[in-house]
Amino acid sequence: MPRGPQPEIVVLTAGREVSVNRYGRLLETATQWLSRFLGSGCLLAGMTWQEVHALQSDEIFASGFGATATFYVAPNGEDTWSGTLPAPNGANTDGPFATFDHARAVVQALDKTGIERVFVIFRDGTYPLTAAVAFTAADSGTPTTEIVYRNYPGESPAISGGVRIKGWTNAGGNVWQVTLSPSIQYFENLFYNGARRLRPRLGGYLGTYNRIWRTAYLSALDPADNNCPSTDGYECFDRFDYNPVYDPTDPTSLDPDVWGNLVPAAGSLCPGQTPGPVALQGDIEVLVFEQFSTSKLRVSCVDTDNHRVYMTGPTAVPGAGNASEAGFIQGNRIVIENVRGALTQPGQWFLDRSVSPMMLTYLANPGEDPNADIVVIPQAPQLVSASGLQYVTMRGLIFQYDNYVVPFNGHVSTELEPDSTSALSFQNSQNIKLDGIEVRRTAGGGVDFMPCLVQQVSSDNAASPTWCAAYPPSELVATTATASSTIVNSAFFDLGVGGIRIGENSNAILGAVFDDGNSPNGFLVDNNVVAGYGRVIPASFGIGQGVGHGNLYTHNDVYDGYHCAISISHAGGDNATVNGVGNANNTISFNHVHDLLQGIMNDGGSIRIEAGNSVATSPGNTIFNNIVHDTTDASALDDNGYGGNGIYMDNSTGLVDVENNLVYRVSGYAIYSPHGPQHSKPVATWGFGQSNLIKNNILAFANKGMFAINDPYKTQNGPSFTAHPVFLASNNLVYFDRDELSTPSFDVVGGCTYAAAGTVAGPFDTFQSYASNLYWRTDGAFATVPNAFPVQTTPSANGPCTGNSSFYTNYYFDNPPQPSWVVNVGEDAGSVIQDPGFANPHYPADNYSLTAPTPVGFVPFDLNAPGRQNAAFNPPTVDPTFTIAPLDPATGF
Numbered sequence: 001m002p003r004g005p006q007p008e009i010v011v012l013t014a015g016r017e018v019s020v021n022r023y024g025r026l027l028e029t030a031t032q033w034l035s036r037f038l039g040s041g042c043l044l045a046g047m048t049w050q051e052v053h054a055l056q057s058d059e060i061f062a063s064g065f066g067a068t069a070t071f072y073v074a075p076n077g078e079d080t081w082s083g084t085l086p087a088p089n090g091a092n093t094d095g096p097f098a099t100f101d102h103a104r105a106v107v108q109a110l111d112k113t114g115i116e117r118v119f120v121i122f123r124d125g126t127y128p129l130t131a132a133v134a135f136t137a138a139d140s141g142t143p144t145t146e147i148v149y150r151n152y153p154g155e156s157p158a159i160s161g162g163v164r165i166k167g168w169t170n171a172g173g174n175v176w177q178v179t180l181s182p183s184i185q186y187f188e189n190l191f192y193n194g195a196r197r198l199r200p201r202l203g204g205y206l207g208t209y210n211r212i213w214r215t216a217y218l219s220a221l222d223p224a225d226n227n228c229p230s231t232d233g234y235e236c237f238d239r240f241d242y243n244p245v246y247d248p249t250d251p252t253s254l255d256p257d258v259w260g261n262l263v264p265a266a267g268s269l270c271p272g273q274t275p276g277p278v279a280l281q282g283d284i285e286v287l288v289f290e291q292f293s294t295s296k297l298r299v300s301c302v303d304t305d306n307h308r309v310y311m312t313g314p315t316a317v318p319g320a321g322n323a324s325e326a327g328f329i330q331g332n333r334i335v336i337e338n339v340r341g342a343l344t345q346p347g348q349w350f351l352d353r354s355v356s357p358m359m360l361t362y363l364a365n366p367g368e369d370p371n372a373d374i375v376v377i378p379q380a381p382q383l384v385s386a387s388g389l390q391y392v393t394m395r396g397l398i399f400q401y402d403n404y405v406v407p408f409n410g411h412v413s414t415e416l417e418p419d420s421t422s423a424l425s426f427q428n429s430q431n432i433k434l435d436g437i438e439v440r441r442t443a444g445g446g447v448d449f450m451p452c453l454v455q456q457v458s459s460d461n462a463a464s465p466t467w468c469a470a471y472p473p474s475e476l477v478a479t480t481a482t483a484s485s486t487i488v489n490s491a492f493f494d495l496g497v498g499g500i501r502i503g504e505n506s507n508a509i510l511g512a513v514f515d516d517g518n519s520p521n522g523f524l525v526d527n528n529v530v531a532g533y534g535r536v537i538p539a540s541f542g543i544g545q546g547v548g549h550g551n552l553y554t555h556n557d558v559y560d561g562y563h564c565a566i567s568i569s570h571a572g573g574d575n576a577t578v579n580g581v582g583n584a585n586n587t588i589s590f591n592h593v594h595d596l597l598q599g600i601m602n603d604g605g606s607i608r609i610e611a612g613n614s615v616a617t618s619p620g621n622t623i624f625n626n627i628v629h630d631t632t633d634a635s636a637l638d639d640n641g642y643g644g645n646g647i648y649m650d651n652s653t654g655l656v657d658v659e660n661n662l663v664y665r666v667s668g669y670a671i672y673s674p675h676g677p678q679h680s681k682p683v684a685t686w687g688f689g690q691s692n693l694i695k696n697n698i699l700a701f702a703n704k705g706m707f708a709i710n711d712p713y714k715t716q717n718g719p720s721f722t723a724h725p726v727f728l729a730s731n732n733l734v735y736f737d738r739d740e741l742s743t744p745s746f747d748v749v750g751g752c753t754y755a756a757a758g759t760v761a762g763p764f765d766t767f768q769s770y771a772s773n774l775y776w777r778t779d780g781a782f783a784t785v786p787n788a789f790p791v792q793t794t795p796s797a798n799g800p801c802t803g804n805s806s807f808y809t810n811y812y813f814d815n816p817p818q819p820s821w822v823v824n825v826g827e828d829a830g831s832v833i834q835d836p837g838f839a840n841p842h843y844p845a846d847n848y849s850l851t852a853p854t855p856v857g858f859v860p861f862d863l864n865a866p867g868r869q870n871a872a873f874n875p876p877t878v879d880p881t882f883t884i885a886p887l888d889p890a891t892g893f
Contacts, residue, residue: 044836057379058339066116072096072152073103075125086123086152087375096123100133102160103149108138112145120149120395122157129161132382132425134469141391143431151396161380162191162401162441165360168371174346174364182357186292186380188338188405189443189496189536190349191376192368195879196441196494196535197349200342202254206883209333209637211290214241214251216308216328227314227851237314238297240328244307250866253534255308256302259284260340261354269445270301279353282312287538289333289634290315290413291325292603294539297410315411322468326413333600335882352542378403378443384424386432387452387469399423404444404496404536415505415569416544417537418465420497422448427468432485438488438873443536449520450504453513462510477513484522491529493875499558500525502676503546505583506572510547516580520548527868529557532566532878538562538601539649542593549584549618557867558593562601564630565593568621569610569650574678576613583611585620592627592867595666597644599636605648605672606631606663612652614678614714617690618766620743622657623647627866631666632892634886635744645672646702651715654679654690654726660861662698662848664841665893669750670699671708674725675714676767689725691769696859698848700735700841701825701893703742712752712767713800730771731857733836737778740787747790748775753827754792754800755809764791765826772856773832775813783814783833789821832856843889 061259071083076095081088083106088095097103103120112118118141134147141147153156163184168176190197201207218225218234220346228236237416243253256262257291261283275281282298286309289391295315302309307513316326328334343350345363360377362370386392402423411419411594429449439446446759464471482503492499502559504510505519525543534540542558545551545568558565568586572578597604606628611618626647633644646668649656654677662672699706707724738746755764775782782788787810791802793808813821813828822828836854839847850860887893 003219008871024763030693031385067114068117068119069110069112069115070119070121071103071848072121072123073098073100073104073127073157074123075127086121096109100127100129100149104133104135104139105491106807107147112142113281115145118145118147119150122150122155123152124155124157126160128163129380129383130160131380132385133159133383135386135389135392137388137390139386139392140389142755146391146393148393149397150393150394156396156398158398158400159383160401161383161403162376162378165369165375165377168362168375171361174624174856176362176364176370178360178370180358180360184358184377185403186353186358187351187377187379187403189378189403190362191401191441192347192362192370193373194441196881197347197362198563198881199338200340200345200348201337202339205345205347206880207337207455208252210250210254211335212240212328212330212332212334213243215330216241222407227317229317231320235323235327237317237327238311239308240334240690242307244287254302254336255358256304256309256715258341260336262299262302264301265298265312268301270303271305273301273525277354278800279356283353284339285337285406286311287335287337288315288328289538289600289706290327291414292539293326293415294537294601295326295411295413296406296537297409298406300371311410314412315416316412318413331638331640352591376401380542382421382423382425382444383439385427385469386425386429388429389426389429389432391431391495393435394437395433395435398438398440400439400441402442404442411537413539414500416546417445417497417540418504419539420444421467421767422446422497422501424448425450425469426482426485427452427470428472428480428482430481430485434485434487434490436489437491439495439499441494443496444531445501445531445540446495446499447487448501449482449485449523450501451480451518451520453477453480453518454510464504464510470762478515478518480518482518482520486526487528488524488526489528489870489872491873491875492533493529493531494535495530495533495540495879497534498540498542498544499530499533500528500543501541502544502551503548506547506570506576506578511572511576512579514579516549519580520545520551523548523551525551525553525556527555527870529868529871529873529875530559530561531557531875532560533877534562535881537602541565544569545583545586547583549581550588552589553591554587554589555867555869556591557871558591559595562598562882562884563596563604564608565596565606565650566591567605567608567610568690570606573614574614574652576615578616578618582616582618583609583621584618587622587624588626589622589624590626590866594629594631595886596631597633598880599632600634600882601645601885602638602641604631604633605643605645605650606666608648608650609653609654609656610650612654612677612690615755617652617654617677619655621653621655622659623661624657625660625861625866626662627863628661628663629665630886630889631668632886633667634885635667642668644668644703646699647669647672649673649676649692651675655691656692657695658692658697659695660697662700662863662866663702664698664700664846664848665843665885665887665889666701667703667893669704669708670702671697671727671729672708672710672751673726674710676709676712677724678714678843683852691725691728694727694729694732696731698733698735699850701737703738703746703893704744705747706734706736707749707768708747708751709768711801711827712749724893725767725769727768727770729769729773731859732773733854733856733858734773734775735778735836736836737843739785740790749789752792752801753790762880763826770828770831773834774854774856774858775831775833776835780835786812788812789825789827791825791870
């Protein structure tokens with residue numbers, strides 16, 4: 001076999017990857033290499049000539065000519081066979097394996113000495129699982145031996161935790177029923193011909209948004225009741241009151257007498273109620289829309305005398321002074337689900353656990369026949385669970401139908417939804433490659449990479465998730481890394497929770513454990529699509545990272561979600577010391593994110609970074625060349641709705657470089673920070689404390705304003721107030737059609753603007769600095785607006801950021817000679833009011849390309865670059881699972 005010069009690398013997708021030598025020098029494109037390689041007379045990874053010729057350039061999966069071992073898996077295989085043939089032989093005595101887990105075990109036992117790659121190749125078909133394929137460190141490859149689980153070229157094998165349900169009986173009309181096998185486990189999701197179908201909810205198929213009539217409180221501290229702490233007046237986080245006057249048109253009133261499957265749970269607090277059958281306790285669930293999160297809890301009992309609903313467990317219990325962040329707040333929305341008495345709408349289903357075996361009822365839509373159609377219920381809690389795994393690739397495989405269910409004590413929604421599992425979970429793992437996979441139709445999340453470092457040892461112990469497969473001994477925590485992994489060219493859609501989750505949040509205990517070595521680092525998340533996420537837990541993120549550093553999120557499409565598209569965050573508290581750099585040196589670039597929050601969630605920057613508190617600021621984070629649009633917060637439904645922002649530097653984040661982004665049609669602010677950096681150590685090279693740099697962006701059609709800082713005095717108390725620098729904003733194109741009389745009221749610069757000259761607060765430009773920006777209001781009249789920039793120059797009795805308009809002085813910005821915003825406030829030197837000359841920025845064209853140069857130093861950037869390149873697959877539209885209220889893109893922004 002002729003060998004010739006050997007390329008070091010030949011990989012991955014057509015048009016982007018190339019063959020290079022060990023010094024990184026370009027040798028040839030992948031397609032050129034394949035042509036030369038086919039002419040050499042060599043075979044590829046044990047394939048036949050026909051199989052090799054069938055390969056496309058994005059299916060090359062060999063490099064060099066090192067030794068390989070290849071196994072096949074097929075639905076018509078046998079685990080007793082050798083697995084070395086792609087199909088059964090003529091005598092049916094040998095052929096591929098039948099199951100994923102057997103192939104894994106064979107690879108684990110294989111002597112890999114001298115083998116460069118081990119391939120496990122799956123033929124077309126479905127591979128059912130009843131439990132996760134469990135990988136451990138023993139299943140790892142090495143730096144010189146990579147293990148690849150992949151599809152047979154041109155085929156789409158599916159790893160499935162679902163079971164198809166057959167044998168339905170028509171019980172009259174559109175009612176179909178089936179008695180399930182005794183082996184079937186409890187489930188909370190069902191898919192009909194691939195579409196997610198819902199359990200019965202109060203108020204129709206998607207459910208009415210009921211409202212909390214009254215928050216429940218105790219009159220005095222009950223030491224035995226941890227769910228009603230003293231921190232905020234004995235507020236209870238596991239119960240709420242409903243309106244005693246029943247009115248079916250009143251969302252605060254309920255009629256539990258007709259629910260049908262309400263069974264008191266053991267230990268219920270409803271007087272005189274005896275627990276019912278264990279299998280039915282907590283059968284009804286309540287999803288509560290909180291400030292930032294959505295807990296999903298089970299009903300323990302209903303006290304119909306006192307009109308109080310009790311849960312089997314609480315939501316998160318916030319700290320003192322933050323009671324509004326979580327719990328059952330008066331007026332907030334809830335959805336009450338799995339109510340047997342509400343089984344009336346076509347498409348609904350109900351699992352009756354009062355009989356054994358369980359009975360499943362489905363109400364068919366017109367034209368549906370569940371015996372002819374495909375009805376699937378999930379059964380495997382997870383599909384892949386890996387702990388301590390290294391140097392493994394999964395490519396071209398489909399994963400579907402995991403069986404995440406809400407625990408008996410409920411799902412407590414907090415940042416990154418750590419209580420929920422994902423279909424694929426890689427824990428304490430490194431050098432994992434997910435390339436061209438598809439994760440779809442999940443009950444939980446898509447994929448997570450989790451540093452499982454600290455095991456919970458008591459009920460109040462802050463720790464890694466309880467579902468972690470293993471935790472390292474304490475002496476190895478510092479050296480247990482979650483690192484250097486890639487998720488590329490993949491699709492995640494129709495997801496119960498989030499799409500991609502990397503890491504977990506810091507807290508009082510984990511904050512001391514996380515350091516630069518064991519927090520997630522070196523991740524590449526590139527060229528993926530995440531769509532239709534949060535269908536069970538709407539507070540979920542499309543792509544979410546906890547504590548981590550040096551990670552790159554680029555060229556992804558994230559859309560049709562109910563919360564943030566891409567979020568990097570930690571929850572260490574305002575005074576928690578960061579062990580190492582913390583959330584530093586992460587890059588979010590060239591992503592296209594849109595159609596977010598959808599009128600039902602709040603406080604969700606489309607792209608969000610939280611990387612600072614009062615004692616630390618993590619440096620080096622960047623948000624470059626993204627497109628963000630059509631984000632609608634819950635102000636469409638709620639009086640307290642807020643926060644449909646574009647780019648969001650959360651909490652006390654500083655030192656974020658935000659450049660070359662296009663942000664348009666958001667219901668909040670285009671650029672927003674609630675506080676800005678509170679850590680006051682100057683950074684000489686930055687030139688303005690630890691401010692966030694907002695430069696060379698296009699910002700258009702934000703309903704509340706273009707820039708806003710809610711409270712730059714967050715950690716200041718008493719009569720002395722000093723604002724820390726928050727924004728350096730220059731060379732931006734700012735385009736809008738609203739003013740202070742619009743609904744909602746609009747300010748170019750909004751939020752807290754207390755900056756009385758001559759006081760300790762200092763002038764406005766000590767915490768926001770604007771220069772060389774272009775402003776344009778579409779009616780051309782912005783130069784005549786006398787109150788374009790309101791600034792609070794007189795403190796109210798309650799201090800900065802409080803009071804009404806009488807405390808404000810309004811500044812204008814006309815073009816020279818004397819704009820008061822420039823002369824009196826010291827802002828926007830070099831800025832102009834001028835039409836930027838966009839080609840056609842209005843819906844549906846949304847064309848923000850420039851027809852002429854601008855005079856403020858703005859450098860045009862490629863508006864076609866963000867989003868996926870080589871988008872081989874576009875997910876189908878995913879049905880909503882809640883009543884959404886997105887603003888009309890033509891009239892709502």
